[in-house]
Amino acid sequence: MTQPADRRPDRTSNTRRTAYTLPVCLLALAAVAGAAVTALAPVDARGWAGAAAAGGWVLLAVAVCVGTVKANGLRARTAEAEDELLRTRAQLDSRTAEDMGLAQVTLPAVARLAREGVAPDEVLRQTRPPALPSQRELLRVCVTALADAEQRAVAAAAAGRSAADDVARMSDDVRRLAGETLPSVVDKLRGGASVDRVLAGMHWPQDPALRDLTEAAVRELALSERRAAAAQAASAKALSRVQAKSVSMLADLRDMQDRHGEDVFGDLLAIDHSTSQLGLMTDRLALLMGGRSSRAWNKPIVMESILRGAVGRIAAYQRVRLHCSTRVAVVGFAAEGVMHLLAELTDNAANFSPPTDEVHVYVEESRTGVVITIEDSGLRMSEAALRRAEESVSGQMTDLALLQGTRLGLAVVGRLAVKYGMNVSYRPSARGGTGVVVLLPPQLIAQQAQAESAPAATPVTTAAAPALSGTDAVPAPRRSGDTRTAPAAHATPAEGTEIPGHVAFEEHSTGRERTADGPDAHDQVAGHARHSATRSPQDSPGAPGTQPPAGGGTDGRGATLGGLPVRRPGRTMAAAHAELQERQAAHARDRENTTRTPGTPGPAPADASGPAGTEGTAGPEGTAPGRRQRTPRDIGAGFGAFHRASRAADESEPPPRAE
Template sequence: MALPALIQLVRGGAKAADALGQVPLPRSPRQRKLLHIVANTIEGQEQQTAALRTDSTRVHDEMGTENARLREELHALTSEVERFTRETLPTAVSRLREGESGATVQAEVYLPEQRLLRASVEAVLRELALSERRALAAQTASAKALSRVQAKSVSMLADLRSMQERHGEEVFGDLLKLDHSTSQLGLMTDRLALLMGGRPSRAWNRPIVMESILRGAVGRIAAYQRVRLHCSSNVSIAGFAAEGVMHLLAELMDNAANFSPPIDEVHVYVEERGTGVVVTIEDSGLKMAEAAMRRATDSVAGRTTDLATLQGTRLGLAVVGRLAVKHRISVNYRPSSRGGTGVVVLLPRHLIAQEARDSHPAPALREAAASTGATSTTAATALPAAP
């Protein structure tokens, strides 16, 4: 009975010598020696087990501390990556597109504290800056080239109108066709110039009566014969905005004519309101799907700024958006009472000339109307004469 009691005492934490003193020892020297050996062996095993248990606890604590540190580092790294994608990158791209230098942007935007991530972010910003510089250089070169085309187009129009006055009826119709083709060329070059940050090819130093604005817009589109104007307003658009308003309306009329059946008419209505002048353009084409309506609304509101996302059919609407933002013009789409799509354009009061308004069209328009039998409800074929 001594051996089980001895083992229990030693495993309970007692020293081997103390445990041997607490149990009855056998009379045989060999048996007593065996008990001493067993007690010492068990004591050694218990000491090793305790040491291993202590080491295991220490390692576990160290691993827990290391894991906590790694989790904190991962959380901090994730937060910095999220901040870079959510804040730094959009801000940097926006400022670079506005023309700020890469060094200035990199010095002022938030950069991660982690060394490797910071180096990667700086490399990305340098590449963005280089890409924007190249794009800006190409855009500037294109705008300069287009400005020369615009100047040539305006010069050709002036020559054609001079020829219309000098030559007889036998060539007048042909000259009008050339005049209209050149006006369409001017619309396309102005469209590209405006998209690339340039200016329209014309500027006006006096107010332009609303009827002349409408006829000038109609005279720039291919389907001018299908456009019907309903305008009894005598208001004039201030000279600084006349060309922009004319181009904006031309793009919307062109879009309405292109997306309606070739035998259907496009109707344009003008109303004076307390908030300004409302121009409504209605076609008889297919109603726009919701997705197409959203894209068109984003374009005319100036929210579509990336040229890479624009298709050829939406370039004109992107120009409308830029002009609308510049002159604070409201442009909204809605279903048309004629079955197609309607566009409502609000020209605000600050675009309306405050001086006495000329209720008569410009001379070139009167001559064009007389030559084509145009009335206030029929589109003209010429632009207003240069002031």
């Protein structure tokens, strides 16, 4: 039990001496104590006491010796253990250093090599192997794992790149498909190309799925395009038949209105009105379906007729007031379009105004064309409605898909406006309703009757036109003649040399008038007329047929041989008198002219037409409507109308003898 007490002081360095002094002191003290006990003991017990003390001391000494020896042994073992500890610590330090080296130098190098793609064995060979086998094993495992991971990372990166490439390619494909291919395909399909041709010519996407999708979409698109086109064509075709029927009905009705008397006239007018409305509806549909208008005019139409023709096609035509004082005419090719457009707009105006209010149509000429204003006093259109209407009439919404329900009229207006370059705009009307302003550009305007003195320009052509309608070559020259010189041609016959048919008439009438000059002149004139007849072979041969006989006792001065004035149909006797006198005066002047210039170098035909020209230019100065010269065909047509009119009016009366 003392051992722990003994071992404690051994820890310090200088306790070794005290380790031996303490037992010696203890033994000395014990010896002193024994001696003292022996001395102090009674004498008779001194022997025993001394013996006991000596025996105790010896035992103590033995115990102390044993303890000391054991303590020394323990001390040596402690020192040994401390040495062992130091050694182990050093070893641990070196091992830690190596570990650090492995972690900080070797492993990064290995990792770098592995990342560079060096094989694991090569990496191990290039690296300085660690001292310890365990570390070598660790390194080997690390290198293997690293190489494995590196390989896997490379593979993953490659896969990622290829996936990104795929995505980019596909998005390119899709973009191209949407941006270029499909629009061009749609264009081609709308242009009438067949599906297979379009599919063969188009740029295919690379992705198979996208290819399938594209093909399916294109085929479906082509099918629906074809379906729409077929539907449109079929309805346009069907509508064209209805159009033709309604046009012929209108013509028949006009005929009946001429033939029948007052008792059925009102009914005929009612049917006429219905048929006209029917025509407007059919035309509207036909235009939307890509068809054509039912009518086409081959001559300029004066604005008044345009307006009437437009208003006559709507239901509420009696509510429309026309204010038209201009005498401009619309060129023939655009006349039907303008009429249809105005009909739609007036119909709209009449439908959207109270049934008791009037719709006013004003026409004014301006420098930029002709302005037609249609004003109603109905509800003022809202801003949005105005905008929608403006959009509709702007002609930008040409697709049938954009049609709003049954409101087709404005879409038709838009198409017509774009087709003929007209400008249609909406504005609030001063009357409280809405005003539509239509601007006809100057190229649609045919300047016609210049002077008031030629009033018969257009209406008379309506009488003369049927005779000319059979030819194909006539309309074009007629139009140019009408636009520039038609009024003049009617007022002064000899000037209208642009119109082949008229030349023949004029020459004939001139020739008839000049018969008195002698057969020679007549032959020349007739020859010239034949010459001009070759220019319009279909027209001129009819001229002599319709011409009243030039003989029969009349001379060329519009009077009989006995001086009786020749009165033409439609002319009063007084007018015929005045005409005769004027013509005689003109003839005298004419003869003076020809005698004054006998040496004119012109050949005979020029001579024949020359006097006619001078007469023509001299004549019209005093042109009064009553003195108008009329072509033979005019006379014939007038007489026919006269005949019909009188017979229709009074059928019981015996008809006047025709010829």
